[in-house]
Amino acid sequence: MFPDGFVWGVSTSAYQIEGATREGGRGVSVWDTFCATPDKIRNGDNADIACDHYNRFPEDIALMSELGVHAYRFSVAWPRIQPNGQGPANPEGLDFYDRLVDALCEAGISPVTTLYHWDTPQALEDAGGWLVKDTAERFAEYAAIVGERLADRVNMWIPLNEPMVETLFGYALGEYAPGKALLFDAMPAAHYQNLAHGFAVSALRSVGAKAVGTANNHSPVWPATRSEQDLQAAAALSAVINWMYSDPMVKGSYPDEVIPYLPAGFADDLAKIAAPLDFYGVNYYEPQGVAAPGEGNPMPFELRPVDGYPLTTNDSPVVPDGLREFLTTLKARYGEQLPPVYITESGCSFDGIQDQQRIDYHTEHLAALAKAMSEGVDVRGYFVWSLLDNFEWSKGYQPRFGLVHIDYETLARTPKDSFHWYRKLIGGVA
Numbered sequence: 001m002f003p004d005g006f007v008w009g010v011s012t013s014a015y016q017i018e019g020a021t022r023e024g025g026r027g028v029s030v031w032d033t034f035c036a037t038p039d040k041i042r043n044g045d046n047a048d049i050a051c052d053h054y055n056r057f058p059e060d061i062a063l064m065s066e067l068g069v070h071a072y073r074f075s076v077a078w079p080r081i082q083p084n085g086q087g088p089a090n091p092e093g094l095d096f097y098d099r100l101v102d103a104l105c106e107a108g109i110s111p112v113t114t115l116y117h118w119d120t121p122q123a124l125e126d127a128g129g130w131l132v133k134d135t136a137e138r139f140a141e142y143a144a145i146v147g148e149r150l151a152d153r154v155n156m157w158i159p160l161n162e163p164m165v166e167t168l169f170g171y172a173l174g175e176y177a178p179g180k181a182l183l184f185d186a187m188p189a190a191h192y193q194n195l196a197h198g199f200a201v202s203a204l205r206s207v208g209a210k211a212v213g214t215a216n217n218h219s220p221v222w223p224a225t226r227s228e229q230d231l232q233a234a235a236a237l238s239a240v241i242n243w244m245y246s247d248p249m250v251k252g253s254y255p256d257e258v259i260p261y262l263p264a265g266f267a268d269d270l271a272k273i274a275a276p277l278d279f280y281g282v283n284y285y286e287p288q289g290v291a292a293p294g295e296g297n298p299m300p301f302e303l304r305p306v307d308g309y310p311l312t313t314n315d316s317p318v319v320p321d322g323l324r325e326f327l328t329t330l331k332a333r334y335g336e337q338l339p340p341v342y343i344t345e346s347g348c349s350f351d352g353i354q355d356q357q358r359i360d361y362h363t364e365h366l367a368a369l370a371k372a373m374s375e376g377v378d379v380r381g382y383f384v385w386s387l388l389d390n391f392e393w394s395k396g397y398q399p400r401f402g403l404v405h406i407d408y409e410t411l412a413r414t415p416k417d418s419f420h421w422y423r424k425l426i427g428g429v430a
């Protein structure tokens with residue numbers, strides 16, 4: 001089903017697995033602050049310990065060796081490198097990722113590095129965070145520091161993970177750190193993250209990065225009916241959750257629907273954002289339902305559930321064909337401008353070590369992926385979210401996305417049935 005050279009990987013992120021939040025000179029991030037704020041995280045959980053990957057990464061690399069993955073996507077914690085988001089690097093922070101990357105290379109696992117997965121240094125957030133251009137400039141410096149140190153061994157770089165989620169949940173709705181509920185006044189955060197992406201692509205190239213791409217989360221948008229109003233709502237929502245990030249990164253322009261909300265002078269930044277990419281990373285989980293806004297709703301759309309599909313324990317509908325639908329839509333929108341694609345994340349939350357539902361999820365999504373490839377979409381790899389159960393942001397530790405079970409009391413790691421299924425698949429015996 002998949003060509004030779006197809007990359008099989010797993011993904012994680014720093015704040016969700018590392019723990020050791022007060023070790024190694026790490027500074028405070030917006031998520032440390034958010035977790036310490038009452039009623040923000042289910043069960044009052046926090047990631048001070050998480051999977052303690054910071055101290056146990058050799059064990060996790062041994063699990064990845066057993067799994068036989070070709071690549072491991074992890075993120076670097078900005079507050080470990082620059083505790084206040086600017087100035088000289090924290091040597092202990094750089095040393096940690098140096099040791100992690102060396103151990104991956106020794107194990108024959110290709111390092112895929114995300115520079116930012118939502119853990120903004122609190123000091124930068126206090127200065128405006130992604131609502132101000134200065135943060136994009138600080139990000140360029142941070143990218144150069146990390147790139148300088150690791151570019152000789154890291155094969156694929158991803159400046160930002162899912163700027164859409166950071167904008168929507170962090171700045172528009174306030175459900176994620178930094179917890180701002182600005183609705184459409186959050187749009188500058190989208191633009192300045194896009195600009196930070198462009199700056200980082202150039203900074204990484206200047207230190208010899210081998211390949212640079214994205215990890216944008218995308219959802220096909222399904223209107224409740226074919227009425228003109230619902231179709232308009234669908235176009236507006238898709239502009240906000242999909243095209244507002246891919247359009248400027250791939251073709252250097254913004255969809256018309258969002259232009260009224262962008263900061264003055266945004267057009268001057270478009271060429272920097274559209275720095276050429278080596279790959280386009282897609283994080284896919286589920287489609288998004290939508291309808292025209294009801295009476296008194298100022299938004300140009302109203303979110304609707306996608307009914308009629310099995311649900312995960314995270315209340316996500318399982319819709320494998322949504323992946324094929326979105327990839328063929330992406331190809332149709334950008335044609336030859338679309339770089340080779342990687343699925344940089346896809347996964348599901350189910351309980352237990354006997355996790356047949358997770359095996360079914362990935363089996364069906366891979367079938368949909370193969371179909372999209374047979375329809376002409378150039379896909380080069382698939383990264384399972386996630387290697388380990390981990391801290392699922394405002395939902396704490398309840399949702400379990402891992403191929404490996406974590407006992408949060410003892411931190412014991414236990415491969416699930418899906419781990420052994422994936423190992424066989426990669427080994428060509430599934």
Ligand SMILES: O=C(O)[C@H](O)[C@@H](O)[C@H](O)[C@H](O)CO
Pocket residue numbers: 013016161162165217283345385392393401
């Ligand atoms: O896609 C995301 O939201 C993030 O990249 C991950 O950090 C999540 O944990 C995962 O997707 C499960 O929801």
